[in-house]
Amino acid sequence: MSYQSIKEAAYEANMQLPALGLVLFTFGNVSVVDRQAGVFAIKPSGVPYTQLSPDKMVIVDFDGQTVEGALRPSSDTKTHAVLYKHWEHIGGIVHTHSTYATAWAQAQRDIPIYGTTHADHLTVDVPCAAPMNDEMIKGNYEHETGFQIMNCLKERSLSYEDVEMILVGNHAPFTWGKTADKAVYNAAVVEEVARMAYLTESIRADCPRLKDSLIRKHFERKHGPDSYYGQ
Amino acid sequence: MSYQSIKEAAYEANMQLPALGLVLFTFGNVSVVDRQAGVFAIKPSGVPYTQLSPDKMVIVDFDGQTVEGALRPSSDTKTHAVLYKHWEHIGGIVHTHSTYATAWAQAQRDIPIYGTTHADHLTVDVPCAAPMNDEMIKGNYEHETGFQIMNCLKERSLSYEDVEMILVGNHAPFTWGKTADKAVYNAAVVEEVARMAYLTESIRADCPRLKDSLIRKHFERKHGPDSYYGQ
């Protein structure tokens, strides 16, 4: 079994990160899952984007064990594994240290929903998961990061199918989606929404959140049963 | 009737948006009107700029009904239709979510006229229309957006021929002009003016507006009867 298809998809998706200006050096990774085979393809750790190729992608199972590949997988691999294991309907995951989204994560703040650009993708603030406790950090850190992400959504009664992006406090954003392309798209969206929210607060310190009626309207015209956005 | 001319013009004008850095993914659209035929050509909804071509443009009448084209038109089509129907002298309309202009819209603030870059194009603050009331939002939203734009200008006694740009509160900018090229030009101008005003307030919190004599001078040297800018 060659996993050629997810290797190529992971390669293509990873190469979108520098093209979209979302990564400096190797500060990011994308993975693509094959649900039938129970594995995902992920970027090798520390390899520059200019040296990537489909055959360098690493194949890993949902326990984070390498199944195929000569290189060590991304150091965030276990976070990806946990999310694939528990979230059955996602097809791809992206992690970046994109500048504005990371600044919000470092500030440990949710990104408030200030406008329709945000509401086109999400009906709530972009959640920021609290930093983990010291025991989790000292333990199986990247594995626990996956649970920290899942628990943050659970505590807020949010579904991973509705909310496809999160900030991990003090760290950086993770995004996902039904496909790797959608996860990459979400990584660019959270960066732009983070940048706009930062500017909005600078322009008006006491800026109110978007009102409910506009949130509903914009989200539903793009994602609702009667959506009329796209083809 | 093939509408070839406005399809090509709409294609060329749409392609200027990514070239000018005004759009992420598909967050923008340009339309070009044919007054004699009573229709306009507009970008199809959700189609990436890299996949556009003149023949993919959609032909729509001033009631927002598709006249020709295999694809669904931009979800903002009804806003364009309302403006073409009521403003007889415009030839093109642009909508973007450009970062700085959108941040001012999210902050629900007019962009104050702080310098001659602004005055070269506009003698007043860039108006920010209030967000619509909930009934308008739940109703024919994009249609009402057109009226919200027109009413904002009316309430301030501004003419659409003098003021070719507006922010829709919580949403983003719309610009227009006698031609689509002018509307695209205005979309870049409002983004730059928004960026400069943001920086100006950061550099000086209590910054005064530009004085009247300078506003007049700069606007008239570019647009007045004795203008001496351009060829």
Next chain:
Amino acid sequence: MSYQSIKEAAYEANMQLPALGLVLFTFGNVSVVDRQAGVFAIKPSGVPYTQLSPDKMVIVDFDGQTVEGALRPSSDTKTHAVLYKHWEHIGGIVHTHSTYATAWAQAQRDIPIYGTTHADHLTVDVPCAAPMNDEMIKGNYEHETGFQIMNCLKERSLSYEDVEMILVGNHAPFTWGKTADKAVYNAAVVEEVARMAYLTESIRADCPRLKDSLIRKHFERKHGPDSYYGQ
């Protein structure tokens, strides 16, 4: 007499402005003087950079009268003319609306000297000339702008040979130099110095100016009699 040499120099210098990211559309112009002929070559008004060529440059004398050229010269031509007439040792002038320098001009603030990047080029704050009085504005505006610039330096006892950049309050920067290349270089320097000063104040609200000993050292190692910068 063909003025070919200054036309080509003015063309090359003008084309550097978009390459350096200092202009949007046509918001800028460069001129190059021929002292022997008593004329300068300047960008035509409102012509996009992509359509420029050496033969489109306009030849103007020091009273601002067109000597040769089919196109109308830049609307800022009289400002250039006044400066060439009174400042014998400059060879080129640049005017832009570059974003950060323009924001300081709009805020009507001098750019404080906060670091050695600034001191490498200038031993004082970048001066911001006050906006003109209403009579000067209503009168021969661009001509008066030249005097506003000269008077600002005079009032502060600054020499145009030491200080090769200024902000015109509410308007934007002007820079000059012994050559047009140096004037363009200074246009990029004032933009970068403006950006750094803006960030410096954001990072530390009460930031002190650079101390005298460092100002002297950095300026003199680049410009003093014992300079050891460059070849």
Next chain:
Amino acid sequence: MSYQSIKEAAYEANMQLPALGLVLFTFGNVSVVDRQAGVFAIKPSGVPYTQLSPDKMVIVDFDGQTVEGALRPSSDTKTHAVLYKHWEHIGGIVHTHSTYATAWAQAQRDIPIYGTTHADHLTVDVPCAAPMNDEMIKGNYEHETGFQIMNCLKERSLSYEDVEMILVGNHAPFTWGKTADKAVYNAAVVEEVARMAYLTESIRADCPRLKDSLIRKHFERKHGPDSYYGQ
């Protein structure tokens, strides 16, 4: 002896600075050491990056004396010489005036450790060395800059092998590493960390530093004895 190898390495490393957006004009330089020969290759002073070539690099000894080369070496050469002389295990040094790092240096502030992007490279705030006293400035300035850098680390009990980047107060960043490539990498890292910290404080004025457990975890997974980042 031709020093061809370090000349080529210095050329390649210098050319990375404009590619990474870290320099305007000639505001930066990289050097590469040959420990056996007791010399380093450094960029010539004031030569634009577009005109560089390996044979233009200047060979200098650890007392700052030119050993080979037709051009004058970078005006910061003596700072490089001092660091090579005292720090036996570094292979390359970079100096830039990159915008955000320079703004922190101008503000004379350490860059606080706010997130894991920072902790991946450094367990402490990026130190900002105090500006020198006036005697040091008037004396052998660039030589003293080297000692100012070394003394800042000493006072804080930091090792140059752990901390590969510093800000020189009022001036700009210096970075180094076991290789010139690593030093260039660090120059990009300090710029990005500076930008993120600036944004973080803008988003949350009272933002706490990263907690110790996360600092340890991230640094050790990349640099510790059981590191699992990279290949």
